[in-house]
Amino acid sequence: DTEVTQTPKHLVMGMTNKKSLKCEQHMGHRAMYWYKQKAKKPPELMFVYSYEKLSINESVPSRFSPECPNSSLLNLHLHALQPEDSALYLCASSQEEGRYEQYFGPGTRLTVT
Amino acid sequence: QKEVEQDPGPLSVPEGAIVSLNCTYSNSAFQYFMWYRQYSRKGPELLMYTYSSGNKEDGRFTAQVDKSSKYISLFIRDSQPSDSATYLCATLNTNAGKSTFGDGTTLTVKP
Secondary structure, three states: OOOEEEEOOEEEEOOOOEEEEEEEEOOOOOEEEEEEEOOOOOOEEEEEEEOOEEEEEOOOOOOEEEEEEEOOEEEEEEEOOOHHHOEEEEEEEEOOOOOOOOEEOOOEEEEEO | OOOEEEOOOOEEEEOOOOEEEEEEEOOOOOOEEEEEEEOOOOOOEEEEEEEOOEEEEEOOEEEEEEOOOOEEEEEEOOOOHHHOEEEEEEEEEOOOOEEEEOOOEEEEEEO
16 A cells, blocks of 8 residues: 545635644655645645654744654644645655655645635 | 756647656755656656666656756656656755755646
8 A cells, every 4th residue: 555645635714713634644654744835836845754753844834733643644733824825735755754755645735715 | 046947848749759857956965866747636656766877767767867967857758648747856865854846847748
C-alpha cells in the first residue's frame, strides 16, 4: 500500500471557524510533511515531522497548527484563517526525513470565505 | 534568485513528439534531482530521480543531470495524451532535509 489519504477532499470555511485537515499513511514512513500549493505554483513546505516530532516549521503563521498523534497520522488544525490561505493543502510522507522519494496525498482544497 | 528555475511553458505538442523539460539550479549542495508529475486536481507523483550527474532511463522517460552546468532535463519520447500534466523538477540537499521545487511546466499532448 503506497497510498497517502487525506480528508476532507474539499473544505469551505469562514474566517472565524476552526477546522482540521487529516492525513494518514500505512507505509511505515517516519517522516510526514504538510505543503501548501497555490494555483500554477509549486508546493511550498510548511512543516516536517520526523518520528512524530516537529522537525521543520517554515515560519508558518500560528493560525496553522500541526499535530502528529502517532506515526501514521498527521493533522493540520486551522483557526482564524484569511482568504489568502485558500489553496490546495498536500500531505506527504517518506521513509525518513530528507529522503528523495516523497509520496503525496491528493490534497484538501481549502476555500476561506 | 530562486534556487531552482524551471522553463515555464506551457508546452503543447502533437502525439508522438519528443518533449524536453528543463531546469537550472544554483545550490551546489543539492545531491538528488527528481521529476514529479502532477495531474490536475491530484498530488504530485515521483516519476524519476537521479543521484549526482548522469542519465537515467525508464521506458519513454530519460532524466539527465549535468552538475557542472547545474542543469536538469527530462525527455519524454513518443509522447502520449496521457502524459498531459504539470511536471515539477525538484532538488534535495539531504543535510537540509527538504526538497526544493521548480515552478512546474504544464504539458499538453494533443492526439
